[in-house]
Amino acid sequence: MTYFLLFFEFFKTGLFAVGGGLATLPFLYNISAKYGWFSADSLIDMLAISESTPGPIGVNMATYAGFTTGGILGSLAATIGLVMPSVIVILIIAKILEKFSENVYVKASFTALRPCVCALVAVAALEVFKVSLVDLSKFTSFSKIFNIVNVKSVILFALVLFLTNKFKKHPIFYIIGAAILGIILKM
Amino acid sequence: MKDLLKLFLAFAKIGACTFGGGYAMLPIIQREIVEDRKWCTEEEVINYFAVGQCTPGVIAVNTATFIGYKQKKTAGAIAATLGVIFPSIIIIMIIAAFISGFAENTYVIHAFNGIRAAVSALVVNAVVKLWKSGVKNAFGLGIFLVVFTLSVMFKLSPVYFVLASIVAGIIYYKAGGKVE
Known part of the structure; x- marks a missing residue:
């Protein structure tokens, strides 16, 4: 029964959380309050782990919450529940787009959507900068504005930017290298 | 398989x-x-x-x-x-x-x-x-700048930008713009 409820609750989360992994968080608080499967405090730990392990954050959260509640089967029930609405909705859209890909209105929409998505990803990149390159909590006054910059991170950022444009190695090469440098330099 | x-x-x-x-x-x-x-x-x-x-x-x-x-x-x-x-x-x-x-x-x-x-x-x-x-022409650049500025200033859900862009794209086409 718990497995079915897990599947059902995460199916609802997957269906209504629009806009990426973090959008699932309010739903998880709701589940925690409703069933008491995991505490609201443990959600913070789950989020920290989901953000520091590979994979989509929403999927990581569902796997963790499901595992805490019902072991291996619980985590499978929660994760499959979370992704099933996406798969169904996208399959329907993909079939429609396949049929109407030459339609001028579809083309007109995507002509405007491409720069829109480019801007949205650029804004998301700024958010990533905010957490990784600067530390706003260290802000005291504008005369000491450079204190908030994480010098090591900015140097590593510039280094990776330079290297990726000079050598076309696979992104994971730079990610692993940065992880090792992070440990050596105690970033 | x-x-x-x-x-x-x-x-x-x-x-x-x-x-x-x-x-x-x-x-x-x-x-x-x-x-x-x-x-x-x-x-x-x-x-x-x-x-x-x-x-x-x-x-x-x-x-x-x-x-x-x-x-x-x-x-x-x-x-x-x-x-x-x-x-x-x-x-x-x-x-x-x-x-x-x-x-x-x-x-x-x-x-x-x-x-x-x-x-x-x-x-x-x-x-x-x-x-x-x-971003291939002035229309694309316009969309990029508007979405970027509004998204930085106001924390709106991406859904609104996506829907507004679809409308803008269709108006652009109706006004004789080139779509691909």
């Missing part, structure tokens, strides 16, 4: 290489799917991300489903989706079952701070690629 396994493995690799959510997946997809395997074009990846912004669920899963469908219809969509979530399930289960205090571990924190700096640079490259295939 062999093609489905290829889809599963390609997306399992993408899932395992993605640190920090859907956008961090973009540079890996551009490399694995567009450049190495040529399963779809840069434009198609942006189209999929656009749809993923305003449909429910995790963006990484939506994109995997789309690309999987394009390759091998419904079976391909399921294979790609299972692939992208597979590493998450295994890694999180191991951490949840055996490792306590993972996120507080000093080495994990140092490593992850390094990873974040690298992912920031990779995302910059991804944005440059999106710009090259997305």
Whole structure:
């Protein structure tokens, strides 16, 4: 029964959380309050782990919450529940787009959507900068504005930017290298 | 069957290489799917991300489903989706079952701070690629600037920008603009 409820609750989360992994968080608080499967405090730990392990954050959260509640089967029930609405909705859209890909209105929409998505990803990149390159909590006054910059991170950022444009190695090469440098330099 | 396994493995690799959510997946997809395997074009990846912004669920899963469908219809969509979530399930289960205090571990924190700096640079490259295939004329530049400015100033859901852009695109076409 718990497995079915897990599947059902995460199916609802997957269906209504629009806009990426973090959008699932309010739903998880709701589940925690409703069933008491995991505490609201443990959600913070789950989020920290989901953000520091590979994979989509929403999927990581569902796997963790499901595992805490019902072991291996619980985590499978929660994760499959979370992704099933996406798969169904996208399959329907993909079939429609396949049929109407030459339609001028579809083309007109995507002509405007491409720069829109480019801007949205650029804004998301700024958010990533905010957490990784600067530390706003260290802000005291504008005369000491450079204190908030994480010098090591900015140097590593510039280094990776330079290297990726000079050598076309696979992104994971730079990610692993940065992880090792992070440990050596105690970033 | 062999093609489905290829889809599963390609997306399992993408899932395992993605640190920090859907956008961090973009540079890996551009490399694995567009450049190495040529399963779809840069434009198609942006189209999929656009749809993923305003449909429910995790963006990484939506994109995997789309690309999987394009390759091998419904079976391909399921294979790609299972692939992208597979590493998450295994890694999180191991951490949840055996490792306590993972996120507080000093080495994990140092490593992850390094990873974040690298992912920031990779995302910059991804944005440059999106710009090259997305912003091609004054209309595109206008949309980019308006969406960027409003999105920085007001924390609106991406859904509104996506819907407004669709309307703008159709008006642009009606006014005689070139669409592709």
